[in-house]
Amino acid sequence: xxxxxxxxxxxxxxxxxxxxxxxxxxxxxxxxxxxxxxxxxxxxxxxxxxxxxxxxxxxxxxxxxxxxxxxxxxxxxxxxxxxxxxxxxxxxxxxxxxxxxxxxxxxxxxxxxxxxxxxxxxxxxxxxxxxxxxxxxxxxxxxxxxxxxxxxxxxxxxxxxxxxxxxxxxxxxxxxxxxxxxxxxxxxxxxxxxxxxxxxxxxxxxxxxxxxxxxxxxxxxxxxxxxxxxxxxxxxxxxxxxxxxxxxxxxxxxxxxxxxxxxxxxxxxxxxxxxxxxxxxxxxxxx
Numbered sequence: 001x002x003x004x005x006x007x008x009x010x011x012x013x014x015x016x017x018x019x020x021x022x023x024x025x026x027x028x029x030x031x032x033x034x035x036x037x038x039x040x041x042x043x044x045x046x047x048x049x050x051x052x053x054x055x056x057x058x059x060x061x062x063x064x065x066x067x068x069x070x071x072x073x074x075x076x077x078x079x080x081x082x083x084x085x086x087x088x089x090x091x092x093x094x095x096x097x098x099x100x101x102x103x104x105x106x107x108x109x110x111x112x113x114x115x116x117x118x119x120x121x122x123x124x125x126x127x128x129x130x131x132x133x134x135x136x137x138x139x140x141x142x143x144x145x146x147x148x149x150x151x152x153x154x155x156x157x158x159x160x161x162x163x164x165x166x167x168x169x170x171x172x173x174x175x176x177x178x179x180x181x182x183x184x185x186x187x188x189x190x191x192x193x194x195x196x197x198x199x200x201x202x203x204x205x206x207x208x209x210x211x212x213x214x215x216x217x218x219x220x221x222x223x224x225x226x227x228x229x230x231x232x233x234x235x236x237x238x239x240x241x242x243x244x245x246x247x248x249x250x251x252x253x254x255x256x257x258x259x260x261x262x263x264x265x266x267x268x269x270x271x272x273x274x275x276x277x278x279x280x281x282x283x284x285x286x287x
Contacts, residue, residue, distance in 0.1 A: 001233050009225055009237045012218045017244030019214040020089045021252055023080050026206030029199045032077035033185035034192045035207060040069065040174035040181065042211045047171025053164060060161050061172045064154060069177025071150030074184065079144035084255045086246030087129060090265050091144040093242050096272050097122040098152035106156065114274050122271025128264035166223045170215060235276045239269055 001009070026035055053061065072095075080088045097119050103109040111119075130141055158169070185192060225234045246265060249255035 001229055005225055005228065008221055009234060010240075012222050012225075013237050013240045014244060015213050015218040016241050017089070017248060019210055019218075020080065020085045020245040021248050022206035022209040022214070023077060024085050024206075024249075024253060026203045026210070027077055027081040029203040030195045030207075031185060031189040031192060032081050033074060033181055033189050034195065036069075036074050036077050037178060037181040037185055038207060039073075039211055039215075040177045042207075043174040043215050044171055044178065046211070046216065047167055048175050051165060051168030051171050053168055053172055057162050057164065058172075058176075060157075061164075061169075062176050064157055064161070064169075065173045065176035065180065067150050067157060068154035069173055070180045070184070072147050072154060073150075073177075074181055075143050075147035075150060079140050079147055082140035083144060085249030085253055086242070086255050086265070087261060088140075088144055089242040089245030089249075090129065090261075090268050091126065091141060092148050092151070093268055093272055094122060094126060094145060095148035095151035095155070096275055098149050099155045100275055102152055102156050107160075118271040118274030120271070121267050121274065125264045125267030125269075125271060128260055128267060166219060167216070170219065236273070238276070239272055242269060 030038075076088075076092060079091075083091070100111075100115055100119060104111045126141075126145070130138070164172075222234075242265065246255070246257070246261070250257055
C-alpha cells in the first residue's frame, strides 16, 4: 500500500479510536438514546438528500435499522455511558468473532483452524476482562456484547442484501432508525430537553464529532481504501482501533491500566488478528 493510503488508514483508525472518547464525553451530559436520535437526525439530513434508494429496498433498510441502528448503536452508547472507554472499545470488537460464528451457523461458511484459534482467544479475552475491575458491574459488559452482536447480524444482512452504496446505506439506516430511538428515548429516558439546554460545548462537540468525522469522513475514506486495495491489506488496520481507544482513555479520561485489561485486551486483539489477517501472515507472526 502506498505511504499516502497507509497514512489515510491510520487517520481513519485514529478517528474511530477518538470516537469512543467523544461518545463518552457526550453521554456524560445527555441521555444515550436521545443522543443517538440527534446523531441519526443529523446523519440523515446530510446524506439522504444526496443518495436515493429504490422503494423496493426500503424493507431491507428498515430491518437493518433495527439491528444496526437500534441494537448496535443504541446499546453502544448505553454501554459506553457505564463502562470505561478502553474496555468498551475492546468489547465492541467482539462483533468480528460473532460475525464469524453467525456466518458458520447461517451461511455454512467453514471454520478453519485460524478462525477457530481467533475465536478461542477473543472469547478468553472477554472472560479475563469480565474478571477485572474495569466495569462497575456486569450489565455494561452484557450491553456492549449485545451491541457487538447487533453489528455482527447487520454485517451478515448487508452481505446478503441488495447492493447499496455505503453512504446511502448509512443515511437511510439513520433515517429509519430515528422514530425507533425517539420512541425509546421518550419511554425510557427523562429530562431530554433540560439535558440539551444544559449540555456543554464539549458534549455537543462529541455529538458533532461522531456525526461528521466518524460517520461520514472516516467511513468515506475507509470505503475508498477498500475500493483501491485488497481487503486483507486494509482490514488489519482495525486491530489498532481498540489500542488507540485504550491509550486515549488513559490519557484523556483517567482510565486505569491493569493486568486484567492488559491480558484481556491482548487476547481479544490477538483473536481478531487470527480472524481478519491472512493465514500466511499470522503463521509468520507466531513462528
